Amino acid sequence: GEFSLLAPLHPMAAQVRPKPASLGRWVIVVSISLGIILLAQNLQRSSLHLSSITARGISSSTYSTTNAHPRIAPIAPTNRYRINLQPRNSNKRSKAFRAESKEAPERKGPDLLEFPRALNKFTHGTADDPFDLLVVGCGPSGLAVVDEAASRGLKVGLVDPQPKAKWPNNYGVWVDEFEALGHDDCFLRTWEQAKVVIDEKNTGGIPLKRAYAQVDRNKLKTKLLHRALDSGAEFLSGAVDKVDHKEEDSVVITQDGQELHAVQVLDATGHARRLVEFEREFTPGYQAAYGAVIKVDSHPYELDTMMFMDWRDDHLDSQRKAENSKLPTFLYVMPYDRNTIFVEETSLVARPFIPFDDLKERLRQRLNHMGIVLREVEEEEYCLIPMGGVLPRLPQRTLGIGGTAGMVHPATGYMVSKTLNQAPVLVDAVQAQLRERQKLESPSMFNATAASENVWQAIWPEEDRRQRTFMCFGMEILMRLDVLTTRRFFQTFFSLSQDMWGGFLSWRISSLGLLGVGLSIFQIAPNQLRFDFVRQALPYMPSFVKNFAQASNEFDSSAWAGIYESLANIYSIPYGKRDEETKTVNGGISGQNPTEKPILSSDLDFEALMRGDDFPPPNASRLVESKREAINILDSQGIGSPPPKDLTVSLPASKLTDDRDWIRFQQEKTFPDQEPIASKLEPLPPSSSVDVLVAGVGPAGLTLAEKLAARGLKVGLVGPESQFTNNYGVWYDELQELN
Ligand SMILES: Cc1cc2nc3c(=O)[nH]c(=O)nc-3n(C[C@H](O)[C@H](O)[C@H](O)COP(=O)(O)OP(=O)(O)OC[C@H]3O[C@@H](n4cnc5c(N)ncnc54)[C@H](O)[C@@H]3O)c2cc1C
Structure with missing residues (x-):
């Protein structure tokens, strides 16, 4: 397996390359034209002009209203790429592994911010005095909305088990994105530029002239909390269990039974997705990354440049290299100082996700290869981000923002900037609905369902849904590229203008512009990349074209628009465990979503692994x-x-x-079409003497024996009573020549 996996190209691929590339170009061009025609038809139906599709807030009637409520099913980390070498009777325990693997991994309690100020307690939230907006979840999304809503004088409350807990994730953002949001006072560190290393041939990499920053998450949270408190937002420590929607308001019920009334309820519980309902079952891709802030003797990174992606794999042993060729990972590095770096081994997107212990081992081999000597692991990050999949059901009474509302970039895993951008959009829409409510003679006349619909339309307008469909399509393709094609893709992607690659990463390009990005990549891509791309894209093309044109919310991972899957269901054909394993299920069974709670550890202890106790x-x-x-x-x-x-x-x-x-x-194999060889030959009596004794009765032995015998030699053959065990393929003329 080692050799065939490492072979860069099947010889056939080299032979067929030119034709499919030009065929592929036609397929792309035809599909895109079809998409544009359908899009134009669709827009015509809604009496809109093509030029207006980049505008926000276009009202839409294409929301679908199924009632499915899927959540994410558990994903068994795959170990199919590994050899199980475990002794069955050994009691030895590894120092590199944490104590008892069966016990739940250590979970530290939430680390609290230094925030001496008391939080405003709930004074609203009763049936007579409901909140205008009740936000569930105090991550960046929830808190940004609370800050924005409170600053506009809305009665806003926030429930979270621990509103003063530090945010667990290490956020990296592009500096210009955060400057535009007015949060450039909340950078912990900045780098003048970033870079991408594609392979060993160019270790200098591709410079990205765009400044990057690590967010000072404590400062940002503290700032937002202070502002929200100053504007009168109220906070409650508690976990929300469910929400009951009534005609004119909603009641949120906490796990300890408290009932909290609000005109609108916003689910901002991140990937826990506590309250929003989803369109239907879906299969997310996962970004998995193991990161660590490490103290080292020295490192080779320039302090003004962050390593956005390093796709090299020459450090990997042969087995891991073979794995990496199919499921590539890259290194993301933020150099802090001469002796401190944040390193993160990252799988951009995979389904199922690459287990953390695998990522740790890949990282160990990488650091060892670079001669980086580890002194201490200061901080660890276990990153698991669901990507792609369908959006929440549009519309629904519960509002959503952030991780819970499909705002993670399906092709990169980034979300914070997009969400912080959307917070004022959401609050605008909520506020507009509240104004309408105030105009009514009685609050009981308020149609909260219609109000929610308008808010959802504001945060996921048709244009944004098209953009997301494009990105989900890209994600499906990326997930299927091997390491060589992935490298070719990023080489091409980052050679686009910064407006293009930067705009793509930051959701700044309109849906038509994104098609332009796709075409530009196709135009400058090498033929092999074009071919691979078309090959991987084709199964998703029908679903993409349909969803893009109609701005609908049905694009997901079903190849050929789910036709094969549907047929497989009808005829009970097993259609691949890979998808089955990751299928989501209806119902919110807690514990089935691998990203429901922050992940804080895995079995392998990285520090011990680096020491060699592995x-x-x-x-x-x-x-x-x-x-x-x-x-x-x-x-x-x-x-x-x-x-x-x-x-x-x-x-x-x-x-x-x-x-x-x-x-x-x-030798134990038998073939009904062959008689045993011994039945054709005279037995060699014991103690007989021959000129040549041939050991082995395969094609080589028999041919040799035949040739020798033809020259008059006395030949003996020794071998088990076996047949030719392999199914030989040859060129006809060769065999003819040999008679
Ligand atoms: C490790 C990691 C690293 C990431 N790095 C980046 C990055 O560098 N850049 C980027 O843009 N994105 C990044 N992301 C993606 C995304 O930005 C984050 O997931 C982000 O934290 C999502 O924000 P959120 O506010 O939607 O949810 P969260 O930050 O997850 O906040 C959800 C909140 O809801 C609360 N909650 C949960 N259940 C309940 C309940 N039942 N009742 C009440 N409250 C509840 C939780 O306690 C939590 O406070 C990262 C994600 C992870 C997991």
Whole structure:
């Protein structure tokens, strides 16, 4: 497997390249034209002109109203790429692993901000005096909305289990994005530029002349809290259980049974997605990353440049390299000072996600290769971000923002800037609805359902839904690219103008502009990339064209618009465990969503791993570099048990015989179309003497024996009574020449 996986291109691929590339161009052009025609038709139907589609707030009648309420099902981290080398009878525990793997991983309580000021307690929220807006969740999204709404004089309350907890995530943003939001006072560190390294050939990388920053999350949260308190926002510590919607208002019920009334309720619970309902089942992709702030002896990074992506993989052992060729990861680095760096091994998007321990091992090999000597791990980050999938059901009574409302960029995992941008848009819409309410003779005449619909339309207008569909489409393709194509893609992407790549990353390009980005990439891409792209894009093209044109919310990971899946369901064809594993389920069963709570640890202890105490514990699997290593490991454990009948590598070292088991296995195969060789030849009597004794009765042995015998030599053949075990393919003329 090692060799075939490492082969950069199948020879066939080289032969067929020119044709599919030009075919692909036509497919793309035809599909895009079709998309534009459908789009134009759709816009015509809504009496709009093409030039107006970038405007926000276009009212839409394309919202669908199914009642499904899926949440994310658990995802079994895959270990299919690894060899299980575990002894069955060893009690040795690894120092690199945390104590008992079966116990829940250590979870620290929330780390609190230094925020001595008391939070305003709830005074509103009763049936007689409901909040205008009740926000659930005190992440960046929820708090930004509370700040904005309170500053406009709305009666706003926020519920979170711990409103003063520090935000757990390490946010990186582009400086211009945060400047535009007025939060450039909340940078912890900035870098004048960023860079992307594609491969070993150009270690200098592609410079990105755009400043990048690490957000001072404590400062930003403190600032927003102070402002919200100054404007009269109220806070409650508690976890919300559910929401009941009534005709004119809603009642939020906390886990300890409190009932809180509000005209509008906003779910800002991030990827926990506590309250909003989803259009239907969906299969997100996942960005998984293991990051650590590490103290080191020295490192090679320039302090004014952050490493946005480093796709090199020459540091990986052969097995991991083979894995990486299919599921590539890159390194993201924020250099703090000469001895401190934040390093993050990142899988851009995969389904199912790459397990954290795998990411740690990849990171270890990378740092070792660079000669980086670790002194201490200061801080760790376990990043798991669901990406893509369908949006929440549009419209619905509960409002949503941030992670819960599909605002994560489906092709990058970034979200903070987009959400902070959307907070005033949402508050504008809520405020407009409240003004209408005030004009009514009695609050009981208020149609809260219609009001919610207007708010949803403001935060997910048709134009934004089209952009998101484009990005989800891009995500599906990215997820399927091997490392070579991924590299070719980013090489091409970052050679676009900064307006284009920057606009794409920051949701700044209109939907038609995004099509232009797609075409530009296609135009400058090398033929191989065009071919690979078209090949990966085709299955998603019908769904993309339909959803893009209609600005609908149905694009997800179903290839061929789900036709195969539907057929598979009808005829009970197994259509691939990979998708089955990650299918979401209806109903909000808590604990089934892998991103419901922040992840704070994984089995492997990175510091110990870097020290070299990396022998895996029982029941864990690990990749070995060679059979010799496997033998050494097993020998060191003194394992002795009878050799298994199957051909797994969990053999005791003493019983490992080079390839013999495999040969035995081959020889046991029987083929009904062949008679045993012994039935064709005279037996060689014991003690007989021959000129040549040929050992082995495969094609080579038999051919040789035949040629020798034809020259009059006395030939003996020795071998088991086996047949030719392989199914040979040859060129016809070759065999003809050989008679
Ligand atoms: C590790 C990590 C790193 C990331 N890095 C970046 C980055 O660099 N840049 C970027 O743009 N994006 C990043 N993201 C993506 C995204 O920006 C974050 O997920 C972001 O925190 C989402 O913000 P949010 O306010 O929607 O949700 P969250 O920040 O998750 O906040 C949700 C809040 O809801 C509360 N809550 C949950 N359940 C309940 C309940 N039942 N009742 C009441 N309250 C509840 C939680 O306690 C929490 O306070 C990252 C995500 C992760 C996980």
